[in-house]
Amino acid sequence: MSTNPLPTDKPAVVTCGLPYANGNLHIGHMRTYVSGDALSRSLRKLGQKTAFVCGSDMHGTPVAVNAWKEGKSPREFALFWHEKYKQTFLGMSIEFDNYGHTDDETNTMLTREIVRKLDDSNHIYDKKILVAWDPVEDQPLPDRYVEGTCPHCGATARGDECDDGCQRHLEPGEVLNPKSIITGNEAEYRNKSHKFFRISDFQNYLQGFINRLEGTTNAKNQPREWIDGSLHDWCITRNIDWGISYPSDEKTDLVLYVWVDAVVEYISSTKQYSDRVGSTLFDWEEAWKQDGEIIHVIGRDIIQHHAVFWPAMLHGSGYSEPRAIMATGFVNLNKKAFSTSRNRAIWVDDYFSEDFDPDLLRYYLVTVGSLQDDIDFSWANFADKVNGELVGNIGNFLYRSMLFAQREYGGAPEKQVSKEVQDRIQEAIVEFSNSINNYSLRNSALSGAKLAQYGNAYIQQNEPWKLLKNNPDLAAQIIRDCVQICKAVCILLSPTMPNTTQKLWEEMGEFGSIHQVTLSESLESPPLSFEPPSEPFMPIDDKKIKKLDNKLEQQITSPSNPEKQSLVSQDNGQKRIPFEHFQKLDLRVGKILTAKEISGSEKLLKIEVDIGSETRQIVAGIRKFYSPDDLIGKSVVVITNLEKATIFGTESNGMILAAGDTADLLTTYANSPPGEKIR
């Protein structure tokens, strides 16, 4: 990277944090991608050679777990979302020069090559750690494959994090009563050898790097705690069979941790772009190995990965470091965080289904607040912004000016642009360019919006409609100025609103793509003839907002999860559960071996049941209806993965199913043996 102002003569790469191929995208996600898209378009406006790349993040435990839940292979599952994302980005006019995925050949090769280099230069070592294991299936249970009790707060927690309770990170071996989330089997911890990346080797380097790094202040400061403190080495392998296998001469069944190959996709995707268009148009090696301008646009939750692990990996394997990290804040919904599990979100598909132009949301996301701050979305705010700024100000100015010009002069009047207007446009160009160099997309977009505002005041105060009779020469001059402003406004806003500005560009009689021209074109003469313009933006009326708010309200109060939505329906007022909820129950045939009364209790029996793999002790409230002797040898249905309970001082490890108030025991029709799974 360089510290010269942009544009430089080096190629630039703009990347966005990889979407994890695990479910639908909402407008909060879009903030990162719209910002990346607007940034790369803006850089090109400055004349910077730029590649805008990204890809889907395919690997990792959550994909594997969710694929398993849907009965699909991880690859099939992740590819489904990968294809879906491509459509989503297309719909939002987010145009990557290359959009790959982490499971493709380029990334697999490049990732292994980079890791091998780190290994060869002795930055990687082996260390034995505790790994949760399913002893019955003889399977490792990494990260989220394990569930248990949080040792800190007692809530149900995943193996890696107490996600429902105190949010604390959990080390392997910490979670109590660990169980496999797949089989429900109790997990045990085994000592396994894993690969560790010695980040401490790079402490000095990183301390220099973080001082050079440009971008948002959160990205520049947050990693200092680690970099200036002590750097822990990073475990970069996992025991699952979904991922990129560890590059090694010895035989290994380790795969790389998803965060290793995810970031390498930035390089891989650039390489694919180069390979496609040829290295004269864009040379990926020049960008990544000879100090190109690499700019990462990410969500502020993944700063450490990009400002600590990633530069260390790059530096250790001979690649250039990023110039800037732009970490976006989150998008809140009516002041509260999005919650995908509660369906408290505006999904991009929902936005599309309302037939809104993507430009409206793009403008909203870019201009509503500073990039690194959290912003709020509500349909009312959205409509305010569209109606006030886009329809009333920008759209109105463009429309009234171009309509006037077309009607009276058939296009731009044959006059020279006035000094005043030329200077004002020049000022906007400088503002745009400075904003990009300060990594403020908001200000870069506002340079165009403010110019339109100036235009409205300019036309209003000069009243060319009055001048037409008394001073037609001056009227023509004023309108010529306005058309020039229109042209400049379109160019300045084209990174934020690519569709609308392209349409206006054509209506203005310009040829080709507005995205090919640079800022200086703003001062070139507009065409002398063009067709009548159309209205660039349509207002959103109150009824529509109410409708959208109601829809959102309904969506939030309904209990469904977005991914499960299609499986959930209301029927006879009864709540339906998705099939996978049923799948979570481990129901098995059991054979009652012994049954004893529990002294002091009128209702309870202590029962030992053979469930095939083991004998379970279960406490059942059926003493009133059965004598212990009658029960022995009976086949029953047992929930085996119910959490343990202590009833009347006796441990109960499961539940025997019975019907109605008389505890009519459920049994099998034929003679399935104990342990048979019920489905």
Add this chain to the structure above:
RNA sequence: AGCGCGAUAGGAUAGCCAGGAUAUUCCGCCGGGCUCAUAACCCGGAGAUCGGUGAUUCAAAUUCACCUCGCGCUACCA
């Protein structure tokens, strides 16, 4: 708990790094103008002592210290 980011009129938001006199802009509100334009546009007005306390300074929204609240990160969450 530690660290990071943030808190500015009724709502939203700029300025903070490089301290300077009436704190920006938008929505809403009040008054006026215009009629080319999508009841859009333009001009004027009211409304914030800039989360709290203290310090530095001729001067603090801006620097420093402490505190409160919100959000995030804390390495095995992608």
